[in-house]
Amino acid sequence: MKIGIVGLGLIGGSLGLELRSHSHEVLGVSRQERTCELAVARGAVDDAGTDLKFLADTDAIFLCTPLAQLQAIVLQLVSHISTKTVLTDVGSVKTSVVREVSPLWVNFVGGHPMAGTAQSGIEAAQHGLFARNPYVLTPVEATPLEAIALVESIIKPLQVRIYRCSPEDHDRAVAWISHLPVMISASLVSACLHESDANVLKLAQALASSGFRDTSRVGGGNPELGGMMARYNKLELLRSLGGYREQLDRIIGTIEAEDWESIEAMLRQTQAGRSQFTD
Numbered sequence: 001m002k003i004g005i006v007g008l009g010l011i012g013g014s015l016g017l018e019l020r021s022h023s024h025e026v027l028g029v030s031r032q033e034r035t036c037e038l039a040v041a042r043g044a045v046d047d048a049g050t051d052l053k054f055l056a057d058t059d060a061i062f063l064c065t066p067l068a069q070l071q072a073i074v075l076q077l078v079s080h081i082s083t084k085t086v087l088t089d090v091g092s093v094k095t096s097v098v099r100e101v102s103p104l105w106v107n108f109v110g111g112h113p114m115a116g117t118a119q120s121g122i123e124a125a126q127h128g129l130f131a132r133n134p135y136v137l138t139p140v141e142a143t144p145l146e147a148i149a150l151v152e153s154i155i156k157p158l159q160v161r162i163y164r165c166s167p168e169d170h171d172r173a174v175a176w177i178s179h180l181p182v183m184i185s186a187s188l189v190s191a192c193l194h195e196s197d198a199n200v201l202k203l204a205q206a207l208a209s210s211g212f213r214d215t216s217r218v219g220g221g222n223p224e225l226g227g228m229m230a231r232y233n234k235l236e237l238l239r240s241l242g243g244y245r246e247q248l249d250r251i252i253g254t255i256e257a258e259d260w261e262s263i264e265a266m267l268r269q270t271q272a273g274r275s276q277f278t279d
């Protein structure tokens with residue numbers, strides 16, 4: 001198949017590496033000429049350019065730019081491609097994207113590969129990023145079944161676990177397990193940096209080890225991506241932050257009351273509950 005990718009960064013570049021290794025011809029479009037050259041040199045695309053016309057003759061196009069650019073790109077793209085071309089995106093938020101793009105292109109399937117790293121850009125693209133991870137598709141009633149089937153046929157060989165749900169359910173679920181953790185992790189780093197005793201701060205920085213590395217990882221990721229999560233999934237993120245604040249208040253109250261039994265009981269519950277989210 002001839003597949004286009006717009007936005008040759010971490011996700012777009014990694015997709016290109018995978019799709020080419022499954023014998024697809026991959027054409028890329030990115031904003032900067034230098035990124036296009038790097039993507040070709042790294043083997044993420046067969047060829048790349050900065051003009052969307054470059055993707056005129058493709059069967060499917062993956063939109064892999066930051067969320068803020070998606071609608072403008074689709075508006076430009078539609079005048080160059082055949083009505084049969086299937087568009088899909090990889091954005092971390094779905095309701096706003098599906099609402100903006102669906103009216104512009106019938107053959108559009110919202111998508112979100114649940115995989116990433118703290119890095120960004122084409123230099124960060126890597127083989128195997130998606131394997132064994134969930135890949136969510138968020139079709140709506142008007143989405144043609146053939147378009148969904150085509151996207152699934154492209155992503156299935158990447159060994160992803162495919163899920164389908166509504167854009168709204170997607171956004172509510174990822175607020176809990178992706179967007180909320182970014183904000184909690186960021187606020188952890190920020191709170192630590194506010195230690196007022198310079199010596200203690202220095203000591204804490206020297207002593208930070210695996211626990212801090214694990215809990216601060218997602219807060220130390222791509223700031224643009226975190227900003228987009230907050231902006232485009234505002235209501236669900238606020239809902240999950242409210243739920244988190246309630247839990248924090250409960251913990252503070254229990255510790256102030258020196259109710260050590262309740263603290264331990266809660267930690268026993270979370271120890272067991274964690275495995276319901278991770279394997």
Ligand code: NAP
Binds near residue numbers: 012030035113121225
């Ligand atoms: P990224 O590494 O910053 O890559 C985005 C790329 O888009 C940049 O390299 C940039 O290319 C290109 N770009 C920006 N504006 C463009 C435009 N107008 N036209 C063409 N190309 C443009 O970001 P990413 O992490 O891959 O994220 C991309 C998408 O994946 C986002 O929608 C995000 O929500 C989603 N996502 C991210 C993750 C994650 O953990 N990172 C996980 C799942 C989904 P130039 O270098 O040419 O400027």
